[in-house]
Amino acid sequence: MVTIDQPRVDTKNDDYQNGERIVTSPLSLPYTELPPNADTLPKQLLLRVAEFGDRVAMRKKVYGIWQEYTWRECLQHVQNFCLGLVSLGLKRGETVAIIGENDLESFWGEMAAHSAGAKTVCIFTDANLRELEYLITDSDAVFLLAHDQEQCDKALDLRDKLPNIRKVIYWDDRGLWNYDDDWLMSFSDIEALGREYEAQHPGRYKELVMAGNGEETAILSYTSGTTSLPKGAMISHRNLIFGNLHASEIAPSYPTDEYLSFSPLAWITEQSLGMTGYLRVGFTVNFPEGPETVLHDLREIAPNQVLLPSRLWESVVSTVQVRINDSFWINRKLFHLFLPLAYHLIDLEDAGKSIPLHLKIARKLGDVLVFHPLRDKLGMTNMRNALSSGAVLSPDQLRFLRAIGILLKNLYGSTECQTHTLHSEGDIRLESVGTPPPGVELKIVETGEIYIRSRSVFQGYYKKPDKTAEALDSEGWFHTGDAGYIDAHGHLIYLDRLKDMIELANGERFSPQYIEGRLKFSPYIQDVMALGNTDVDFVSAIVIIDFENVSRWAEKNAVSFTTFVDLSQKPEIYDLITQDIERVNATLPEQSRIRKFVILHKVFDADEAELTRTRKLRRSVLEDKYGDLINAMYNDRDEVTVRAEVQYQDGRSGVIEMPIQIRRV
Numbered sequence: 001m002v003t004i005d006q007p008r009v010d011t012k013n014d015d016y017q018n019g020e021r022i023v024t025s026p027l028s029l030p031y032t033e034l035p036p037n038a039d040t041l042p043k044q045l046l047l048r049v050a051e052f053g054d055r056v057a058m059r060k061k062v063y064g065i066w067q068e069y070t071w072r073e074c075l076q077h078v079q080n081f082c083l084g085l086v087s088l089g090l091k092r093g094e095t096v097a098i099i100g101e102n103d104l105e106s107f108w109g110e111m112a113a114h115s116a117g118a119k120t121v122c123i124f125t126d127a128n129l130r131e132l133e134y135l136i137t138d139s140d141a142v143f144l145l146a147h148d149q150e151q152c153d154k155a156l157d158l159r160d161k162l163p164n165i166r167k168v169i170y171w172d173d174r175g176l177w178n179y180d181d182d183w184l185m186s187f188s189d190i191e192a193l194g195r196e197y198e199a200q201h202p203g204r205y206k207e208l209v210m211a212g213n214g215e216e217t218a219i220l221s222y223t224s225g226t227t228s229l230p231k232g233a234m235i236s237h238r239n240l241i242f243g244n245l246h247a248s249e250i251a252p253s254y255p256t257d258e259y260l261s262f263s264p265l266a267w268i269t270e271q272s273l274g275m276t277g278y279l280r281v282g283f284t285v286n287f288p289e290g291p292e293t294v295l296h297d298l299r300e301i302a303p304n305q306v307l308l309p310s311r312l313w314e315s316v317v318s319t320v321q322v323r324i325n326d327s328f329w330i331n332r333k334l335f336h337l338f339l340p341l342a343y344h345l346i347d348l349e350d351a352g353k354s355i356p357l358h359l360k361i362a363r364k365l366g367d368v369l370v371f372h373p374l375r376d377k378l379g380m381t382n383m384r385n386a387l388s389s390g391a392v393l394s395p396d397q398l399r400f401l402r403a404i405g406i407l408l409k410n411l412y413g414s415t416e417c418q419t420h421t422l423h424s425e426g427d428i429r430l431e432s433v434g435t436p437p438p439g440v441e442l443k444i445v446e447t448g449e450i451y452i453r454s455r456s457v458f459q460g461y462y463k464k465p466d467k468t469a470e471a472l473d474s475e476g477w478f479h480t481g482d483a484g485y486i487d488a489h490g491h492l493i494y495l496d497r498l499k500d501m502i503e504l505a506n507g508e509r510f511s512p513q514y515i516e517g518r519l520k521f522s523p524y525i526q527d528v529m530a531l532g533n534t535d536v537d538f539v540s541a542i543v544i545i546d547f548e549n550v551s552r553w554a555e556k557n558a559v560s561f562t563t564f565v566d567l568s569q570k571p572e573i574y575d576l577i578t579q580d581i582e583r584v585n586a587t588l589p590e591q592s593r594i595r596k597f598v599i600l601h602k603v604f605d606a607d608e609a610e611l612t613r614t615r616k617l618r619r620s621v622l623e624d625k626y627g628d629l630i631n632a633m634y635n636d637r638d639e640v641t642v643r644a645e646v647q648y649q650d651g652r653s654g655v656i657e658m659p660i661q662i663r664r665v
Helices: 041-052 071-087 104-115 129-138 149-157 187-200 204-210 237-250 268-281 291-301 310-326 329-350 357-378 395-403 465-471 512-519 547-556 564-568 571-585 619-625 627-633
Strands: 020-023 056-062 065-070 095-099 119-123 141-146 167-170 184-186 217-222 232-236 258-260 284-287 305-309 385-389 408-414 418-422 440-444 449-454 478-486 492-497 525-531 539-545 594-599 639-647 653-661
Touching: 041 071, 041 104, 041 204, 041 237, 041 268, 056 071, 056 104, 065 071, 071 104, 071 187, 071 204, 095 104, 095 129, 104 119, 104 141, 104 204, 104 268, 119 129, 129 149, 141 149, 149 167, 167 187, 184 187, 187 204, 217 237, 217 268, 232 237, 232 268, 237 268, 237 418, 237 449, 258 268, 258 291, 268 305, 268 385, 268 408, 268 418, 291 357, 305 310, 310 329, 310 357, 310 385, 310 395, 310 547, 329 357, 329 395, 395 408, 395 512, 418 440, 440 478, 465 478, 492 512, 512 525, 512 539, 512 571, 525 619, 539 571, 539 627, 547 564, 547 571, 571 594, 594 627, 594 653, 619 627, 627 639
Parallel strands: 056 284, 095 119, 095 141, 119 217, 141 167, 167 184, 258 284, 258 305, 305 385, 385 408, 539 594
Antiparallel strands: 020 440, 056 065, 217 232, 408 418, 440 449, 449 478, 478 492, 525 539, 639 653
């Protein structure tokens, strides 16, 4: 069980120096500095084209058929688009903004901007108008590369507020055929300008690429903004390349690998392991047809590598659990027969004990009968690097996935530094987030805060020198703002954000994120927020049910309901969730156990600023918005009345007043 008391420094340990504990790994990178012909991403692209030429570099599924593009073809698209932007006035050091799903054109567009010496800022597809305006304005973007009609409409709505945007360039023209506005141009039109420019300036593309250097800013990667406006972290080409090198020391990539690109480019981890890994290593990038087809496409690709946010891995665990419960009785019996065996074998491996022959045979039998077919359904039969980032995945979920044969590795990192720690094969401790890879130094200071130093540490926050000075000290250490400690095996135990560690009136402290992660192992809980402060002496929680899984359970157990709101307040559902809370409480210290909870009548919504675009809780917003509900839990009330918007199945909507139950545990 993970210790969740306030982190302390064991000054008796020889690894501590002046009250600080420093962990480093032996450096085994192929070079300590980047050669001039490989110090930027566009230069890496030229090297890969020379190396692989006509080999497949990218695939995109269109109307159910996989379309393939060679390295030479990709370079031609990048060159044409780059020179097209240059012909429209793009200069070295300017910014190009990109909003849209991961796609051929979003990758080509970013590589093209970098080739011209520009930096890019990628924006989450579901950004609203206010967020889009802020990011484009704060980054000083001069071009906007937009996916489709939806994103173009957002830009047109903001046109008067975006005076610096010279052109909005779209690559999916569906719905845009009748738009008559010279502010809009298609991706192919820009490529046509580039071909004309190349005819007039032969060799100009290579000149632009070779004029770049590794210290130039490649991307502005914006922080999630959980407590304030997002800050643009300036990440250089050198930062990205070394960030990828660091991670690949523990989770190596190979040119023969198949990679599924699904995590958004607005997320630094996809930039580091996806885009940069593609250019540095040369594996094949596969783009699913759309978010709704990703699981089907994943099975067709059967990739060697996949990087998904922890919330999607939580969804995978819930899906597997529900599908097993809905499967034929023989499948359920076999699964429940072999799962405890798999758990037992994991415990033996983690304890360093040998596995008897009869258990090895039983494991093989279980894999043939149950787990391999299950992995095949998930598209993970060839998986070597299954990585999770974002919020820390709970030990229960890691253990479950490992039991069915998916060796998922927790990756702990940040926008500012990319990968801090990572699980490595043969050295996985379920309660930890791994160890720092070679080239990364990690330090725990006396306050329990985690500091990071490496060649992937960012250059600073764009136009915010005061914030940069707060985050980076004179010795190059980045102050993460996270709390953690190093266990006896050298693994980092991540606790929570320092500011989110909660102290109760009795002086006890707990990590809300740890409790939340354990609860989300339940297939019936989509989200949860653990609560407490110095004025109260026990922990409470707001729970969001997983509507799909809970409604299926309700139907099987003859619980009638009409809407999400109605279902959430059924006594039977409160009983169901109580069982999961009691399960988690049994693993927690007494002072950290949940004593009261409510099931909210709606989901947490990023569009209402309740979540960040990376799906992290905005705790201050939630505490303010649901203040009456929280106060009721701490004032011996059994229910509280709220106003709720409801959407009926026939399309009608309305507003109702309803009581929310407060359940004691």
